[in-house]
Amino acid sequence: MPLNIKEILKKKRLYLDGAMGSLLQNRIETIGPVPEALNLSQPELIKEIHQLYIDAGANIILSNTFGVNGYKLKDSGYTVEQLVTAGVKNVKALNPDYTALDVGPLGTLIGALGEVTFDEAVDYFKEIISAGDKAGADLIVIETMTDICEARAALIAAKAVSELPVIVSMTYEENKRTLTGSDALTVVNILEGLGADAIGINCSTGPDAMLPIIAELVRYASVPIMVEPNAGLPHMKGGKTVYDITIDQFTDYMVQIAEMGALILGGCCGTTPAYIEKMKGATKDLLLYQVTEKAFTAVSSSTKTIILGTDIHIIGECINPTTNPVLKASLRQGELSVVTQLATDQKKDGAHILDINLGLPDIDELMMMQEAVDTVSRLVDCPLQIDSSNPEVIEAVLRSYPGKAIINSVNGKKSSMAAIFPIAQKYGALVLGLTMDETGIPSLAADRFAIAGKIIKTAESYGISKKNILIDALVLTASAQQAEVRETIKTLEKLRAELGVPTVLGVSNISFGLPNRELLNRTFLAMALEAGLTTPIMNPSDREMMDTITAFRALWGFDGQCIAYANAYKDSSFGQAKSDLERTALGL
Amino acid sequence: MPLNIKEILKKKRLYLDGAMGSLLQNRIETIGPVPEALNLSQPELIKEIHQLYIDAGANIILSNTFGVNGYKLKDSGYTVEQLVTAGVKNVKALNPDYTALDVGPLGTLIGALGEVTFDEAVDYFKEIISAGDKAGADLIVIETMTDICEARAALIAAKAVSELPVIVSMTYEENKRTLTGSDALTVVNILEGLGADAIGINCSTGPDAMLPIIAELVRYASVPIMVEPNAGLPHMKGGKTVYDITIDQFTDYMVQIAEMGALILGGCCGTTPAYIEKMKGATKDLLLYQVTEKAFTAVSSSTKTIILGTDIHIIGECINPTTNPVLKASLRQGELSVVTQLATDQKKDGAHILDINLGLPDIDELMMMQEAVDTVSRLVDCPLQIDSSNPEVIEAVLRSYPGKAIINSVNGKKSSMAAIFPIAQKYGALVLGLTMDETGIPSLAADRFAIAGKIIKTAESYGISKKNILIDALVLTASAQQAEVRETIKTLEKLRAELGVPTVLGVSNISFGLPNRELLNRTFLAMALEAGLTTPIMNPSDREMMDTITAFRALWGFDGQCIAYANAYKDSSFGQAKSDLERTALGL
Numbered sequence A, B: 001m002p003l004n005i006k007e008i009l010k011k012k013r014l015y016l017d018g019a020m021g022s023l024l025q026n027r028i029e030t031i032g033p034v035p036e037a038l039n040l041s042q043p044e045l046i047k048e049i050h051q052l053y054i055d056a057g058a059n060i061i062l063s064n065t066f067g068v069n070g071y072k073l074k075d076s077g078y079t080v081e082q083l084v085t086a087g088v089k090n091v092k093a094l095n096p097d098y099t100a101l102d103v104g105p106l107g108t109l110i111g112a113l114g115e116v117t118f119d120e121a122v123d124y125f126k127e128i129i130s131a132g133d134k135a136g137a138d139l140i141v142i143e144t145m146t147d148i149c150e151a152r153a154a155l156i157a158a159k160a161v162s163e164l165p166v167i168v169s170m171t172y173e174e175n176k177r178t179l180t181g182s183d184a185l186t187v188v189n190i191l192e193g194l195g196a197d198a199i200g201i202n203c204s205t206g207p208d209a210m211l212p213i214i215a216e217l218v219r220y221a222s223v224p225i226m227v228e229p230n231a232g233l234p235h236m237k238g239g240k241t242v243y244d245i246t247i248d249q250f251t252d253y254m255v256q257i258a259e260m261g262a263l264i265l266g267g268c269c270g271t272t273p274a275y276i277e278k279m280k281g282a283t284k285d286l287l288l289y290q291v292t293e294k295a296f297t298a299v300s301s302s303t304k305t306i307i308l309g310t311d312i313h314i315i316g317e318c319i320n321p322t323t324n325p326v327l328k329a330s331l332r333q334g335e336l337s338v339v340t341q342l343a344t345d346q347k348k349d350g351a352h353i354l355d356i357n358l359g360l361p362d363i364d365e366l367m368m369m370q371e372a373v374d375t376v377s378r379l380v381d382c383p384l385q386i387d388s389s390n391p392e393v394i395e396a397v398l399r400s401y402p403g404k405a406i407i408n409s410v411n412g413k414k415s416s417m418a419a420i421f422p423i424a425q426k427y428g429a430l431v432l433g434l435t436m437d438e439t440g441i442p443s444l445a446a447d448r449f450a451i452a453g454k455i456i457k458t459a460e461s462y463g464i465s466k467k468n469i470l471i472d473a474l475v476l477t478a479s480a481q482q483a484e485v486r487e488t489i490k491t492l493e494k495l496r497a498e499l500g501v502p503t504v505l506g507v508s509n510i511s512f513g514l515p516n517r518e519l520l521n522r523t524f525l526a527m528a529l530e531a532g533l534t535t536p537i538m539n540p541s542d543r544e545m546m547d548t549i550t551a552f553r554a555l556w557g558f559d560g561q562c563i564a565y566a567n568a569y570k571d572s573s574f575g576q577a578k579s580d581l582e583r584t585a586l587g588l
Ligand SMILES: [Zn+2]
Pocket: A202, A203, A204, A230, A268, A269
């Protein structure tokens, strides 16, 4: 049975080792182009350093395999399997508590703009991790990642080829984001979705600048947090790189970090066995933080995360060829310019999330969807909702999407849940559940609510927790199914009161077939918001609907002290003016 | 202890006698200008006729006092006390089950347009009823009333000077309304409010045309219903008035009427002891209808009743000098033209009920209010809400108001309830209860709800049932008390779920101090309606608010099949057009 790192961390902190590179620099003249070749050429030297860390009290020793990957080793004369196997064996030979396979970045850009595609990256990581698993590592530490795309590729690879626990650790810049712009919440949301067993921060700036990021990681994560700071910032001194934080200073920070709730502690560049030893001594008896399950529902792009239900969030509905002939024509010509225009316009008009539906019978939906998601993701920071009736399209898009998307949609039919839930589980996506099933759309709120319950229960059987489910209470038209308008509202109220899930409605369906649709739409929207609608799907360029949301936010306290409201309308004194005009007309 | 007619009617029907006049016509040449003088001049003749009815099975014998009143007897040489006393004694001498004092109309118009003021009318009726009570009548039958004003005056007089049970019976025209326009529901709502022990229909057209009116009386009344038809319609035949319905036909109708639920049966013009005897024989063993308490809350003018909570009803707020300088100036000049203009405008714009507030420190509020209520009542058929901080003003207005008004307002303060509830109980008014008390306006919904409960409980201790209470959940401004917006909405939801009372809000308070007030007002209105607001107080000329109500009615099923909605906007295709324009602008 693989190591259960979460269980161990309920009872004690775990300590990692410190830097390998810094100690090697002191022991040999030049390290050479492939530092990990030392695993083969000087195994005793490598083991000596590992042993120093074991003696210092480290429980987890990282194999000397940080730079080992197929991309870097191309034309080096070494194979990944060769160096990984040797690296892991050098640790295992010393019999530490746990041997970790160390996995670093490939050293190149990934994705459409880089030299390595997402799938190629996954394959590179699979090669490393398969080798490490085979060589007998107890866990995998993916670290010093600067790009959430690459971290995802590595984690997906690990989950595909190994059952070992995986810690994924990223580095952050001064602006508290990774090099490619992900903030701590976004990292947590994406990596937890993909099944990371612990999440870390390493290298980066010194421990002081890490503190606010660690606070966020602990606040949002339902898994343990690993922290491995450098010994401060590097300086050149007498031709050598030295670090500016002393052992005592480092220890003081690590005490603080342990008290914040980090459970796996170690050191990165510049740290030595002395740092680890002193730090362990100062922290090992501190009260142990217990990781709690965080129940929020959040959707992420690579750079932005929205916690649903904390405010009203608008899903822009406009990227959908069914209702847009211009979009339809452009897609048939393989053109994405209309899609990108709609994306930027909706973002500008106030959409928080963009639904992307390219369902046309006569196009290559899979290819167009991947390209559209990729293009839109680079253009706007809104998280996406992937809207397709084809599970293959959904899976292909989710695999490389550098965020945590919403799948639109699953419903209560067995076949739908069987097709969608495995994909959602694998890629950590949110799922929008429609309250309908084999029997159609129930008239009564109680029956729609029951389907919501069935969807959530079935999702749980696939390992998808309730917090990954949104529920659409379904809007029928007032003209054809008037009695069911109340049922939709009641369904929202029941969902809010009894399940607490974020709720979704395609609001403007309500008015189909009636005149003055804006009036019905805005009135129904206000009612639905009051009843608990958190996430309307709508056209953000509909001014009356957006005004209604602005007003609702002021009335419901989402807009504290009505500041956004007052700003939005401070110049539109037409409201008051019209009222005064009417009073004058009445002779008042 | 006075007779408990309701208790008796739980166990058996009661039978009244038939016509007196028709039998007298057959026995003496000319009856003379004061028919009731026969009580003194020919008591044996009168007693002979009473005895015939007793022999026919009548339980209740009406004294021969229909035309006895101070207005008619002026200069006649007789006093009311003289003729009433003789009339009652003539019945009592025969020892029937029950002796009823018969009270007919004064025979002239009452009120500002008539020869007799409302208070004078009350005094005339007090004189009759005092005399009848003193002479030993068991109950009072006020009958053949054509004007709800006069029926009210008589009933108020009866309750003021006597503890005897009172039956109030009116006559109806072919259009199912009384001569002055009151329908059966309105009559029930007003007379029950004033404490009538039973309500009747008599004389009128023949029994056939009475059937739909009886159905309404039974459906709405929480007191027993009395029915006394004529023997059909009168015709002249050989110089004599004859009636066109035979005893058998009359009996058939009365069987039907008994089966509909009427519990006190008798005959009016043209009926004879033979009619009563046969009718009693045919109906006395029919299954006895049990009167049930009807729980609806209804507000009435003399010609229109609105059952609150069955739809959205708008209380027009515009007759209020605080917010209207033109009105203020006109009132200071003793002018009511602005009041009447505001009344007709608000009615035209869709108000169902009109609030009348003339609270100005420097006018004679009592006099102006009486005049305004009187004038407005003749001009528009909307029921009124009497809005004054002075209980004396409220009492004076309610006394003569020919409807069942709403008192605006009581609150949870002991002093407020002690001042208002006795007035409401006496005149059968509805009361609008504000959810505030000695501690101010509570922040939390639970506390406002508790005050509503206290108001209802205290009202019950004054003999005012819950159905006479409306509750105002109180709107504070979003700008100053943002957190309490939710509490107002929650209060509405709690009131709907747990008390089921009609709810009131002064909606536009919400936006005070913020720009674009219409937007906040209409959004808040939609939310409040969804949460259960039944009776908004608002300006019916506010187009956006009225549109919101039209839309809500379509969405909530009050507007069946959205017919009113579709009609209201069938020509305003601007809604769709604007949307299309926006789509074009987006390049869609
Ligand atoms: Zn480092």
